[in-house]
Amino acid sequence: MKKRLFFNKYDDMKYISHLDLLRVMDRLLRRAGVPIKYSQGFHPRPKISLGNPISLGTEAFNEPMDIELREDMTNAELMEKLNSKSVLGFEFTKVIDIDGKTSIADEYKEMRYEITGDASSLDRLYELLSRDEILLVKEKKGKVETKDLKPRIKFFERKGDMINLVIENMSPNSLLNICEVAIKDVAIKRFCVEK
Structure with a gap:
């Protein structure tokens, strides 16, 4: 059972x-x-x-x-x-x-996130989400790998001091790292998107 x-x-x-x-x-x-x-x-x-x-x-x-x-x-x-x-x-x-x-x-590939924080942190994150490409560069065993994260972002909007974000198979922490927002400076809530 x-x-x-x-x-x-x-x-x-x-x-x-x-x-x-x-x-x-x-x-x-x-x-x-x-x-x-x-x-x-x-x-x-x-x-x-x-x-x-x-x-x-x-x-x-x-x-x-x-x-x-x-x-x-x-x-x-x-x-x-x-x-x-x-x-x-x-x-x-x-x-x-x-x-x-x-x-x-x-x-459950897609998850919805609510990210709240100060205006400066949210401005940087929203600017990153608005780009045509969001490139994540990683070095692995001496090889540099570049991945575009933009296709994984299914939806985003800003409402005051909160960004609503729906992403596929990814944590928003990667996005925060790219736009140099410290994870301790924001509060993140994750909601499962039911089918």
Whole structure:
């Protein structure tokens, strides 16, 4: 039995890294008494699947996670059990049944971000987003690689002290680095764009 859970991660929980989030989920599922299925082998791991990693310091809302259960359980019962054992800054908002034929990464390529900050930081980011090309230059093993990030930007707009941004398979941190805006100078919220 496969389930897709949607959760919010905010306040101090935004400082939990992607790998730590998997550990938190494993512990939470065990504490809540959820009959999670484990992989076979020398080091059994819980059958948990997350989408694209959430950058450290980014609050995330409506974030999907897939799990596989050993025994059937209603969606309402599963959500109630998990939320009763959850920690402050972390909550489950919805549970649905899935057939498990597609992955989260395939289904949820686009994410919406709300970036707030001072006028100077947002001016630099908006100017970068308005360009025809957004080139990311990286050096890897002595080779210089240049990638245009513009095709990954699906939508952007500025409303006062906030930029709304929809991007595909990418963190806005790359964009902030290019326009030399310190990540500590902005607040980032990520929202899963449901299909």
